[in-house]
Amino acid sequence: xxxxxxxxxxxxxxxxxxxxxxxxxxxxxxxxxxxxxxxxxxxxxxxxxxxxxxxxxxxxxxxxxxxxxxxxxxxxxxxxxxxxxxxxxxxxxxxxxxxxxxxxxxxxxxxxxxxxxxxxxxxxxxxxxxxxxxxxxxxxxxxxxxxxxxxxxxxxxxxxxxxxx
Amino acid sequence: xxxxxxxxxxxxxxxxxxxxxxxxxxxxxxxxxxxxxxxxxxxxxxxxxxxxxxxxxxxxxxxxxxxxxxxxxxxxxxxxxxxxxxxxxxxxxxxxxxxxxxxxxxxxxxxxxxxxxxxxxxxxxxxxxxxxxxxxxxxxxxxxxxxxxxxxxxxxxxxxxxxxxxxxxxxxxxxxxxxxxxxxxxxxxxxxxxxxxxxxxxxxxxxxxxxxxxxxxxxxxxxxxxxxxxxxxxxxxxxxxxxxxxxxxxxxxxxxxxxxxxxxxxxxxxxxxxxxxxxxxxxxxxxxxxxxxxxxxxxxxxxxxxxxxxxxxxxxxxxxxxxxxxxxxxxxxxxxxxxxxxxxxxxxxxxxxxxxxxxxxxxxxxxxxxxxxxxxxxxxxxxxxxxxxxxxxxxxxxxxxxxxxxxxxxxxxxxxxxxxxxxxxxxxxxxxxxxxxxxxxxxxxxxxxxxxxxxxxxxxxxxxxxxxxxxxxxxxxxxxxxxxxxxxxxxxxxxxxxxxxxxxxxxxxxxxxxxxxxxxxxxxxxxxxxxxxxx
Numbered sequence: 001x002x003x004x005x006x007x008x009x010x011x012x013x014x015x016x017x018x019x020x021x022x023x024x025x026x027x028x029x030x031x032x033x034x035x036x037x038x039x040x041x042x043x044x045x046x047x048x049x050x051x052x053x054x055x056x057x058x059x060x061x062x063x064x065x066x067x068x069x070x071x072x073x074x075x076x077x078x079x080x081x082x083x084x085x086x087x088x089x090x091x092x093x094x095x096x097x098x099x100x101x102x103x104x105x106x107x108x109x110x111x112x113x114x115x116x117x118x119x120x121x122x123x124x125x126x127x128x129x130x131x132x133x134x135x136x137x138x139x140x141x142x143x144x145x146x147x148x149x150x151x152x153x154x155x156x157x158x159x160x161x162x163x164x165x
Numbered sequence: 166x167x168x169x170x171x172x173x174x175x176x177x178x179x180x181x182x183x184x185x186x187x188x189x190x191x192x193x194x195x196x197x198x199x200x201x202x203x204x205x206x207x208x209x210x211x212x213x214x215x216x217x218x219x220x221x222x223x224x225x226x227x228x229x230x231x232x233x234x235x236x237x238x239x240x241x242x243x244x245x246x247x248x249x250x251x252x253x254x255x256x257x258x259x260x261x262x263x264x265x266x267x268x269x270x271x272x273x274x275x276x277x278x279x280x281x282x283x284x285x286x287x288x289x290x291x292x293x294x295x296x297x298x299x300x301x302x303x304x305x306x307x308x309x310x311x312x313x314x315x316x317x318x319x320x321x322x323x324x325x326x327x328x329x330x331x332x333x334x335x336x337x338x339x340x341x342x343x344x345x346x347x348x349x350x351x352x353x354x355x356x357x358x359x360x361x362x363x364x365x366x367x368x369x370x371x372x373x374x375x376x377x378x379x380x381x382x383x384x385x386x387x388x389x390x391x392x393x394x395x396x397x398x399x400x401x402x403x404x405x406x407x408x409x410x411x412x413x414x415x416x417x418x419x420x421x422x423x424x425x426x427x428x429x430x431x432x433x434x435x436x437x438x439x440x441x442x443x444x445x446x447x448x449x450x451x452x453x454x455x456x457x458x459x460x461x462x463x464x465x466x467x468x469x470x471x472x473x474x475x476x477x478x479x480x481x482x483x484x485x486x487x488x489x490x491x492x493x494x495x496x497x498x499x500x501x502x503x504x505x506x507x508x509x510x511x512x513x514x515x516x517x518x519x520x521x522x523x524x525x526x527x528x529x530x531x532x533x534x535x536x537x538x539x540x541x542x543x544x545x546x547x548x549x550x551x552x553x554x555x556x557x558x559x560x561x562x563x564x565x566x567x568x569x570x571x572x573x574x575x576x577x578x579x580x581x582x583x584x585x586x587x588x589x590x591x592x593x594x595x596x597x598x599x600x601x602x603x604x605x606x607x608x609x610x611x612x613x614x615x616x617x618x619x620x621x622x623x624x625x626x627x628x629x630x631x632x633x634x635x636x637x638x639x640x641x642x643x644x645x646x647x648x649x650x651x652x653x654x655x656x657x658x659x660x661x662x663x664x665x666x667x668x669x670x671x672x673x674x675x676x677x678x679x680x681x682x683x684x685x686x687x688x689x690x691x692x693x694x695x696x697x698x699x700x
């Protein structure tokens with residue numbers, strides 16, 4: 001087999017390089033943190049034994065994945081990390097939706113929490129209009145609060161005001 | 166042996182039909198079974214909502230329920246979704262769920278020829294045959310497996326778990342190496358929180374909320390809810406409902422068609438049940454293997470893909486037989502074969518039930534009730550499917566832009582309700598983002614759940630085995646049963662390396678959702694709904 005022509009630039013374009021790198025970093029973090037717990041002996045294992053071992057295994061797998069990306073001719077690793085049409089705004093909306101639920105739910109209760117959760121998530125869609133978003137949020141709020149608060153008795157105040165934000 | 170199994174089955178039916186009654190006459194457990202299959206059937210049709218996300222959303226609702234009702238309902242979602250998935254594949258050419266991707270190949274051409282109704286009718290029948298076989302297998306095989314498993318010491322349990330985890334991560338989807346990485350990560354995530362034996366906390370970084378470990382529901386909803394929504398948002402195209410008017414009359418196959426479908430149906434069933442016995446090979450692999458096998462033995466393989474009924478019923482029967490068969494190792498050994506089964510086991514553990522070979526004797530109501538509910542549920546599904554297909558297809562018209570924000574609410578409230586704590590909702594955001602990064606890097610997150618659920622038990626048994634053997638790691642190969650499992654593990658890894666060096670994965674075992682599917686054209690990859698369904 002001829003030596004590969006993959007320069008550093010080629011390597012950086014390979015998805016598996018990052019995949020392996022991520023696993024390597026995670027494993028390293030796990031293993032290093034694991035050494036701060038007592039490892040014990042094989043017979044009397046301490047809390048740190050298994051996690052540290054798992055971290056080491058993860059490092060090795062990470063290296064193997066990244067090394068496989070070095071091999072030439074593997075088309076599998078060439079796909080780019082970002083999808084063809086990155087949806088930054090929609091992703092942000094989806095991730096912010098539970099954050100809104102936490103914030104509004106904690107300080108103002110289930111109704112505002114639910115409304116904001118659905119509202120923010122719905123804004124992420126390309127075809128969303130203010131009106132359709134508000135209507136959807138209102139409908140989900142009515143049904144959701146009825147189901148979870150009154151029927152399933154989830155202990156969360158429906159409406160509240162916790163001052164001193 | 167047979168008498169005890171039949172007695173158990175009879176007992177199961179009394180559990181399923183028995184008290185407590187709602188409103189004086191509706192059997193409690195039967196109703197939850199019905200809710201489960203109904204919801205499952207519905208989400209099976211909807212693209213972008215898999216059984217995993219649905220079970221995780223429903224999971225918090227089951228906390229207040231009795232364990233039997235809870236597991237009957239959650240199990241119902243699982244096999245109910247399989248019936249729904251076939252509708253999508255046949256009528257719309259949408260492989261919403263990986264096991265049904267292969268059904269599109271011959272199902273959709275049949276629809277275009279106006280025989281979609283027949284395909285559906287025979288599929289429902291084949292599914293029922295497959296499922297019944299899987300259940301029968303469960304009735305007679307589980308007690309045998311339990312008998313063997315009760316002899317297992319910690320060393321055997323440990324190596325069996327290792328085998329299950331390895332098989333689950335390497336045979337499933339995508340690169341085996343990445344699958345193993347995900348399993349290891351899952352095992353680690355399972356160790357977060359208070360160490361059961363020493364009481365010291367691990368990886369909590371001072372957050373007391375993490376003392377009980379990472380919340381299973383937050384993990385499942387982050388990986389299969391939020392990450393999946395991020396993957397599909399603004400990517401799901403409107404659906405072409407040109408061929409979806411299927412009436413009851415259209416579904417009746419002619420005698421000739423029935424005759425033609427009969428043997429493929431049984432071949433699919435057998436292949437599915439064999440696949441379910443190998444840990445880690447779920448319904449997706451079963452359906453692909455059976456389609457390939459059916460094509461191979463056919464006298465006119467070139468006609469496959471043009472709307473042959475064999476190409477529809479064989480994989481469908483196989484899927485269903487495998488789905489039911491997957492419950493065997495899960496319920497009798499406590500070793501789940503895939504992520505859905507891991508989630509169901511997690512649901513049992515939340516209810517305070519320890520999975521493992523002792524489950525059948527300690528909680529016969531759960532095991533036999535579940536078995537009986539499978540049969541009842543499958544009959545319900547056959548009856549439901551016929552009149553409801555039209556309604557399900559109409560539900561497909563609900564745009565994704567209404568679906569996912571509503572689902573976000575269910576995610577949030579579900580995670581909150583698990584502990585009545587907002588901290589877990591925060592967990593779901595972090596896990597969701599992390600899960601999406603993993604998806605984009607080409608990892609399939611399902612093995613994480615497998616590792617996470619098995620992790621604590623794996624560690625416990627590993628420690629115990631080491632304690633008994635006085636720290637001698639050789640115990641795993643010295644005890645004969647354990648040695649067999651270890652040998653199978655090595656065989657598995659060896660074969661993966663062999664195929665890797667040969668530059669080829671075993672073709673038959675290659676399911677959809679990969680970058681290079683076997684027969685499925687690229688646009689049919691179940692991860693993404695095609696932009697415009699063909700024609």
